[in-house]
Amino acid sequence: MPIFYECQRCTACCRWPGQVRLTNEEITRLAAFKGLSEADFIQQFTRLRWDRGGLALLEKPDGGCIFLEGDDCSVQAVKPQQCRDFPNLWNFPGFQQTCQAFPREVSEAEYARRIALIKSTGSHQ
Ligand code: SF4
Ligand code: SF4
Numbered sequence: 001m002p003i004f005y006e007c008q009r010c011t012a013c014c015r016w017p018g019q020v021r022l023t024n025e026e027i028t029r030l031a032a033f034k035g036l037s038e039a040d041f042i043q044q045f046t047r048l049r050w051d052r053g054g055l056a057l058l059e060k061p062d063g064g065c066i067f068l069e070g071d072d073c074s075v076q077a078v079k080p081q082q083c084r085d086f087p088n089l090w091n092f093p094g095f096q097q098t099c100q101a102f103p104r105e106v107s108e109a110e111y112a113r114r115i116a117l118i119k120s121t122g123s124h125q
Helices: 026-036 038-045 081-085 108-119
Strands: 002-008 046-048 055-057 101-106
Touching: 002 108, 026 038, 038 046
Parallel strands: none
Antiparallel strands: 002 101, 046 055
């Protein structure tokens, strides 16, 4: 039976070093959610990726994501796919040492349903 990791919203992944990559579609959604033009959103909330291959979310001075407010994601409804996909669709060796997602054994059908939910934009995973 497959294992699905249930996020416990500990926000560790919103605080560790790295970058949240943004697609053009995500910039459009995030800008609309913030009530900003795309140009203003890009100016206020993004930076160039380290490889200069596109844009990423800005970090706060403490390294946390610009959209982390206390223990909540302030753009949860439209958060980038990279955030939605972790840790079930991408992760790294030893991620369980920091990420508190609960490993739950589920049926193949339930696993497929949950993965489809993660992939569907508009759901609040
Ligand atoms: S956008 Fe939200 S979920 Fe993604 S890193 Fe920032 S605070 Fe965390
Ligand atoms: S994915 Fe893991 S690290 Fe990120 S908020 Fe959920 S439990 Fe925490």
